[in-house]
Amino acid sequence: MTGAFPRRCHGLVLDGLSITVKGHSRALIEGLSLSVTPGQIVTIMGPSGSGKSTLLSYVAGFLDRNAFVANGAVMVGGERIEERPAEERHVGILFQDPVLFPHLSVASNLLFGLPRVKWRDRHKRRSIVSDALASAGLAGFEERDPATLSGGQKARVTLLRTLLSQPQALLLDEPFGKLDAALREDFRSFVFAHVRECQLAALLVTHDPADAEAAGQIVIRLDDDPTRLSKL
Numbered sequence: 634m635t636g637a638f639p640r641r642c643h644g645l646v647l648d649g650l651s652i653t654v655k656g657h658s659r660a661l662i663e664g665l666s667l668s669v670t671p672g673q674i675v676t677i678m679g680p681s682g683s684g685k686s687t688l689l690s691y692v693a694g695f696l697d698r699n700a701f702v703a704n705g706a707v708m709v710g711g712e713r714i715e716e717r718p719a720e721e722r723h724v725g726i727l728f729q730d731p732v733l734f735p736h737l738s739v740a741s742n743l744l745f746g747l748p749r750v751k752w753r754d755r756h757k758r759r760s761i762v763s764d765a766l767a768s769a770g771l772a773g774f775e776e777r778d779p780a781t782l783s784g785g786q787k788a789r790v791t792l793l794r795t796l797l798s799q800p801q802a803l804l805l806d807e808p809f810g811k812l813d814a815a816l817r818e819d820f821r822s823f824v825f826a827h828v829r830e831c832q833l834a835a836l837l838v839t840h841d842p843a844d845a846e847a848a849g850q851i852v853i854r855l856d857d858d859p860t861r862l863s864k865l
């Protein structure tokens with residue numbers, strides 16, 4: 634894999650995380666603490682509405698503070714980040730639908746992810762993008778319009794863009810959910826290989842036990858009753 638995705642040497646730690654929907658007396662998530670080591674994928678499972686996406690939003694910095702009361706420490710790379718704006722957290726997130734800018738070429742979408750402060754030289758930036766595409770089996774896709782890509786290709790480009798932004802932790806919110814079975818397995822292996830290669834600390838939200846098994850079977854279950862948080 635390309636040198637544009639350097640190895641990370643810090644993990645992700647949540648400490649005493651509690652989240653309540655405003656106006657509700659019972660917490661959605663209460664006293665959740667967990668530690669994800671570099672290269673490890675911890676799976677978050679639980680019924681619809683149990684707070685899986687809300688948990689990821691809190692870690693990523695997207696939580697709607699008008700709707701939720703939340704507290705608890707989030708550490709990435711050895712630093713507290715829960716008070717920082719999302720763009721300063723070094724946390725990448727992938728959603729169920731790959732999101733690419735439709736008016737930009739594949740290369741421009743990827744260049745968007747690449748930190749300008751780190752790579753100022755235009756040719757170097759282009760070559761990092763080309764190397765990243767080649768590492769994903771997409772050599773020569775630089776000038777393609779995202780609309781012409783298959784679902785699996787879009788998913789790969791979206792992951793590459795996230796990785797090029799140099800995250801230290803990766804949040805995966807059902808990123809395989811809409812792919813058909815063969816593609817799902819293929820993309821899952823692709824994502825997990827990058828998590829391990831780049832030594833990212835990853836949280837995976839999924840409803841599929843096969844994802845949890847492929848991720849290494851470390852499962853945190855958010856139950857209907859938040860006082861019954863259990864580690865399988």
Ligand SMILES: Nc1ncnc2c1ncn2[C@@H]1O[C@H](COP(=O)(O)OP(=O)(O)OP(=O)(O)O)[C@@H](O)[C@H]1O
Pocket residue numbers: 654661679680681682683684685686687688697700
């Ligand atoms: N903006 C909001 N305002 C008020 N309540 C919200 C808001 N967003 C989510 N919720 C509530 O928070 C709870 C947790 O939602 P969340 O989306 O985190 O669940 P989930 O476990 O990810 O569900 P699913 O598996 O269906 O995606 C739900 O009861 C939901 O209705």
